Amino acid sequence: MKKSVLLSSLLLTANVLITAAQPSQKMTPELLWKLGRFGSGIITPDEKNIIYSVSTYNMGLNKAEPNLFSVPVTGGPVQQLTNEPGSKAILKIDALTGRVTYWYDGRIWQMDSDGGNLAMLTVNQQDDFDNIRISPDGKKIMYTRDVQIQKVLGKDRYADLPKATAYVITDLNYRHWDTWSTGKFSHVFLADYDNGKISNEKDIMHGEAFDTPQKPAGGLEDLIFSPDSKQVLYVCKKKSGKDYAQSTNTGLYQYTIATDETRELTQGMNGYDTQPSFSHDGNRLAWLSMKEDGYEADKNDIIIKDIKTGIKVNLTAKWDESISSFTFSKDDSKIYFIAVHNGTEQLFSVDVKKPSPSGESIVQITKGQWDVTSIIGQSGNQLLVTRTDMNHAAEIYSVNLPGGNMHKLSDINDKAYNKLMTSRVDERHIKTTDGKDMLAWVIYPPDFDPTKKYPTLLYCQGGPQSALSQFYSFRWNFQLMAAQGYIVIAPNRRGMPGHGVEWNREISGDWGGQPIQDYLSAIDDIAKEPFVDKERLGCVGASYGGYSVYMLAGVHEGRFKTFIAHDGLFDLKSWYGTTEELWFANKDIGGNYWDKSNMRAQRSYSKFNPSNYVDKWNTPIMIIQGGKDYRVPIEQGLQAFQAAQLRGIKSKLIYLPDENHWVLKPQNAILWQREFFDWLKETL
Structure with a gap:
């Protein structure tokens, strides 16, 4: 009898402990903005530790506070190395002493790998230095700095008018992303370096009116x-x-220090050429390359060049996906790379010394419902990477080579996530109107009960050719949306990478066509489920996703009860006349609106122009617009709001005067999310 009572007591105690240990919190905007954000990392020369940066946000100061941390590559306790506000960038780790040289507060500092023996090497503060590198031999330092090349501002053109605020513009590109051109260009500078002392600097771009x-x-x-x-x-x-405004043709330029000469390495290569990287032995140079000028979402291939022979080989020419980033293996026999594949970003390898023209030498290393988001480096048979999923922000993992098993190393947000209920994320396959198979992610509330009915959101991705993978956004956060009681369906509609090059290309010139039908197929498919409240469907998105919201508002035929569009394209004619990267509009819309012989463009401006469907708008809509968004300028959001108001449709405008295409300031971001969910509660 006593044993039975004691056993019951122990079981009751154990159950209480288990219950108490279960996560009970749901994600909120405030909790989301308390999470740490991985920045970058580097492996120490002895391959024992990873030193990495993490940013947390100070809401009172309305800015980020990055600091440096260290963790063993084999796993173990995390050590915080710095604890001061202000950004920090690791420049070099000495192979003999282990001393860490880093940039902070406009100066060069050094410390031991455990954060001890801190020393400031430079006295004079250089606030205008950016993108700083120290040469492998430690004798040179490279950095970028803005240089005044042209006189655009009135006060620069006329010395007797120092208070003039006018811009004098004679050509494109007069503004870009969120900044007006003032005649300054970012140039690469090279200088002698001696233990913190910088001297004899030289502008290696020789005063050219170009940016690096x-x-x-x-x-x-x-x-x-x-x-x-x-x-x-x-x-x-x-x-x-x-x-400039109509081309994506970047080149790789090689500057020889001894001769002060520069030559282009990518002549005849007409698209984006980016991310140059040498093999460890210096015998090969690799970079990412796109073929088509003006097509920013073209397939990204890995090109490798033999330094001695000059022979170039496309390592991924026959592979039907696009590469995000890469690194050489330690022995230079392979290149490890990240690519989107079937709705996730995974790690792959390709043989460097014996590349296969047909792609057989490409091997997938990792598999799972996550994204590998960056490669930090290699230590022995471990590759150190960062990884996210829709429930977790980036953390550092080791990947066993060649097997692909992953082991978590960092603990950036463990304390927060241990208290949070996570969402179930399902892969769903949907038949499109043209009979193809489309992957969609479905994210459920953390306390999902299939016997209940839930309001459901169709999420429209931007880009329009951005990946909809297992990313973790700090604004369009699916974990946060689901935690407020919504099911979210996020389809990999036409235009998404990771499903072959052709699927990716099919959106260009067809913005309002099959991709919009794909969205309708997705919401119709999920609406068949008994747990979806068909009377409470919403549609949300930004950029091309915002365009999709505007377009769907005119063709949804009563499916949706509410819409939210952030920085969306509302009227394609006025957008073409004010956006800055015209190569994008020329490729995806088809060109300008005044050439009546260009039927591809005319189709876009008539059939695929959301403003042409305003007469069919009949559903509440919230419109969000950044004042410094020059990709999708302010008139787009204002026109949409004004149209909704004049049509008598319940509508709200959130205007963010000092934000660009994104919302970067913490307090604005919290406001954004509060208004987002308040609108959904009010209208859905």
Whole structure:
């Protein structure tokens, strides 16, 4: 009897403990913005540790606070190395002493690999330095800095008018992404370096009116030293004006330090050429390359060049996917790369020394419902990477080679996620109206009960050729949406990479055609489920996804009860007249609107123009517009809101005057998410 009572007591206690340990919180906007965000990482020369950066957000200061951490490559306790506000970038780790040289607060600093013995090497603050690299031999330093080349501002053109605010513009491209051109260009500088001392700097671009890195999103990957420290390679689009606005033809340029000479390595290659990388022995150069000028979403291939012979080989020519990033193996026999494949980003390898023209030498290493988002480097038979899924932000993992087994190393957000209920994420296959198979992700509320009915959101991805994989967004966060009680369906409609090159290409020139039908197929398919409330369907999206929302608002035939469009294209004519990267509009829309003989373009401006369907709008819509968005400029959101208001449709405008195509400021982001869910509660 006593044993039975004792056993019951123990079982009851155990059950209480188990229950208490179960995650009970749901994701909120505030919790989401407390998460740490992985920045970049580097393996120490002894291959024992990874030093990496993590940013957390200070809501009071409305900005990020990055710091450096260390974790053993075999797993173990994480150590925080720095604890000061302000961005930090690792420049070099000494192979003999293990001392870490890094950039912080406009100066060069050094510390031991455990964060001890901190020393400031440079006294003078250099706030205008960016994209800094120290040469492999430690004798040179490279950085970028803006240089005034042209006089665009009135005060620069007329010395007696110092308060003039006018811009004098005679050609394209007069603004880009979120910045107006002031006549300054980002140039690569090279200088002598001696333990923190910088001297004898030289502009290796010799005053040219071109930018390195590429604007708006280029970075440190655009400029590298050769392994012998004798040369600098940089990526640049050496075009100006209208040619610049209509071309994606970036080139790789090689600057020889001893002779002060520059030559292009990619002549005759007409698309994007990016991410140059030398093999460890310096005998090969590899980079990513697209063929077609003006097609920013073309297939990205790995090109490798033998330095001695000059022979170039396309390692992935026959492979039916596009590469995101890559790195050489330690012995230079393989290249490891990341590519989207069947709705996830995975790790692959390709043989360098014996490439197969038909693609048989490409091997998939990892498989699973996650994204491999970056490659940090290799230690022995382990490849160190970062990984996300729709329930987890990026963490560091080791990948066993060649098997692909993965082991988690970092603990950036473990404390938060241990308390959070996660969402079930299912892969769903849907037949499209033209009889093809389309993958869609379905994300369920964390406490999903199939006997209940749930409001459901159709998520429309932007790009239009951006991957809809297992990414973890800090704004369009599926975990957050599901936690508010919504089922989310996110289809890999026409135009998504990861399903073959042809599927990816099919959206160009057909924005309002089959891709919109794919969206309708997705919502109709999920609406068949008994747990979906067919009277409470919503549709949300940004950029091309915002365009899709505007388009669907005119053709949905009563399916949806509410819409949310962020920075969407509403009127294609006015958009063509104000957007900046015209190569994108020329490729995807078909060209300008005044050439009546261009039937492809005329089809877009008539049949696929959302503003032409406003007479059929009859559903509440919330419109979000960034004031500094020059990709999809302000008139797009304002026109859509004004049309909805004049049509008498319940509508709301969220105007973010100091945000671009994205929402980057933390407090604006919290506001964005609060308004997003308030609108859904009110209308759905």
